Amino acid sequence: MYYYPMKKINKKILIKTLLIIIFLVLVGIVGINSRKNVNTTDNSSQLETNNPTPQAKFKDFHLEITKLNISAPVIANVDGKNKEIYDSALENGVAQFAGTANPGEKSNIFIFGHSSYYLWDPGEYKTIFAKLNDLDDDDLISVWWQQKEYIYKVTDKKIVSPNDVSVLKPTESEQLTLMTCWPIGTIDKRLIVIAKPN
Structure with a gap:
């Protein structure tokens, strides 16, 4: 009888742990993508500085x-x-x-x-x-x-x-x-x- 409650507790802990891990992985992915966007923005501004020709804000209508x-x-x-x-x-x-x-x-x-x-x-x-x-x-x-x-x-x-x-x-x-x-x-x-x- 003692094993059943332990299994339930372990399952709850396991589920909570998995949810925390999934959350941390998602936060990490978002963080990495936002850093990529910042780096892309920084590189494009450097390119704009080196290129004095004005760029059109929109290419289309x-x-x-x-x-x-x-x-x-x-x-x-x-x-x-x-x-x-x-x-x-x-x-x-x-x-x-x-x-x-x-x-x-x-x-x-x-x-x-x-x-x-x-x-x-x-x-x-x-x-x-x-x-x-x-x-x-x-x-x-x-x-x-x-x-x-x-x-x-x-x-x-x-x-x-x-x-x-x-x-x-x-x-x-x-x-x-x-x-x-x-x-x-x-x-x-x-x-x-x-x-x-x-």
């Missing part, structure tokens, strides 16, 4: 709004009339409406994104434009296109009907138009932010 802490890839030439296509694109960033201008083309660059979306659907950008209404006149927006940064200054903000396609029309001078559903959690209206080259 990208949108940044520092005030709102937004940084997202722009998926180019997305068919905004085909829900299946644009929903798929919006899982991976914000989208440029097909047929609108690219930065530097002196016309309307139209980019749209979610203010809210179903939590269970895939993608990290379901609320990327939730704070778009917090932009004020003169706030800056950066768009990276073909390794070049284009900076725009907010000049207007308005709410329009979902059927108002005038916001998609080409413009005589370059402008950036951002659009999202409004109010958050609905598809009743569209919030439009217009910005001109800075």
